[in-house]
Amino acid sequence: MDGFAAVDFGLAREVLQRGIAALYLVAFLSTLNQFRPLLGERGLLPAPELLEWIGERKERARLLRPTLFRYVRYTDRRLVALCVAGMVVSSAVVAGLPQLGPPWAPMLCFLALWLGYMSISSIGQTFYGFGWEMLLLEAGFLAAFLGSGDQPPPTVVIVLFWWLVFRLEFGAGMIKIRGGREWRDLTALMYHHETQPMPGPLSRQAHLLPAWFHRLEVVGNHVAQLGAPWLLFAPILGLFRDAAPALASIGAVVGMVGAGIVIATQLWLVLTGNFAWLNAATIVLACSAIGIPGSGDARAWSGPFGGIPVPWLVVTGIVAAGYLVLSWPALRNLASRDQQMNASFTRWQLANAYGAFGSVTKVRIEIVVEGTEDPDPEGARWEEYGFRGKPGDVARIPRQFAPYHLRLDWLMWFLPLGWSLEEWFGRFLGRLLEADPATLRLLARDPFEGRPPRWVRAVSYRYRFTTRAEHRATGDVWVRDRRRVVVRPIGR
DSSP states (O other), rough: BBTTTOOOOOHHHHHHHHHHHHHHHHHHHHHHHHHHHHHHTTSSSSSHHHHHHHHHHGGGGSSSOGGGTTTTTHHHHHHHHHHHHHHHHHHHHHSSSSSSSSSSHHHHHHHHHEEEEEEHHHHGGGGGGOOHHHHHHHHHHHTSSSSOSOOOOOHHHHHHHHHHHHHHHHHHHHHHHHHHHHHHTTTTGHHHHHSSSSSOOTTTHHHHHHHHHHHHHHHHIIIIIIIHHHHTGGGGGGGEEEOOOOHHHHHHHHHHHHHHHHHHHHHHHHHHHOOTTHHHHHHHHGGGGGTTTTTTTTTTSTTTTTTOHHHHHHHHHHHHHHHHHHHHHHHHHOOOOTTOOSSSSSTTTOSSSOOOOOOOOOOOOEEEEEOOOOSSOOOOEEOOEEEEOOOOTTOOOOOTTTTTOOOOHOOOOOOOOOOOOHHHHHHHHHHHHOOOOOHHTEEOOTTTTTTTSSEEEEEEEEEEEOOOOHHHOOSSEEEEEEEEEEEOOOOO
């Protein structure tokens, strides 16, 4: 790091630009496949209805975050066009094409991705109400100012990425310390692997590890989230490389150690769960602290400001100054006893507050949706619908979907936590009664092979992982016991 120019962070910029663009590619692909049956013209929560309701009164406009669909009428075709355009632009950045030009070329690409995805998430309602949506938006905005390959990345932008990772990790750590007692008595991960929203192929094996290992996991989590984020700022000592070269080298190493701790923790979460692109995004962002002393081409990047053109220096300086102002609410939130989790303090979703799993669910309750073709629901033979990611069939090993996001499956996990017949779920049952093809494509198994059932209902079950002995005896992954009918039979 050399004053205005982060000359040792060329590799970090490559990882950030290409990695964030790859996550946008996944996000637009997920939207292309799922938005229309969930939120489209005939969706469970139709976005056109929301936009129409917002447009009825001017005072309601403040309830809606910025979206292109306020100015261009929403149609499913336009949604598809936006997703395809987003995938094309993000693929170009992954391939490194805009980075070959001047700095405004990748800037325009990332700002287009940011605005395009914000236009989607702003009308996504509960199906887009996840912390990693705002994380992707904020990361995309910052990536717009990393510059291109003919100049070093600006120091202020690299530091803003450290600040983003700090809010993400330290915020999550403080949420846990202030949250459930299980994080303080080191028992949280004795439950988490079994009760997390969408287990992965190795979640059962992780759950069956001994208690001492789970306590060690929690300690490691606290170190990674409460300690390691502070180390990310150590490379700032590189500003004093001329006066104290050894101090600058130590700062670079300390920063890489902090990044390594964060990355290692996230890789363990990738192996043991399915958290959409949250873990992948954290890994990519943590690479912002990986600076390799001497890796910058000082001869190619020569000039009064480390090779950064003055206009670009002004632009990035304005962005940094603006972020200082916008970050004040997030900084106060970190110190607050009433800390908010995954909160945005601006309409543009910049300088957000992050955090997750302040408490851990100790019992897994699943809502199983069933249908029957029998005319009388009393004594009928009920068949179970299969979801792609959430547990259902007790013999099925959970699959790895992350960084892809299965939105319907995630919301099914939230239902039993505060059970109520939410509007989208009632409409979902109605779509099953209609055998709606778009809705059925969201599922892994339709027991009626496209035929409309006469009745559908929802039943709650308690799920737990099988022990090793139970697995050897039955081959099953889960044991479940029925609790109650939560939605009585609904007919056509």
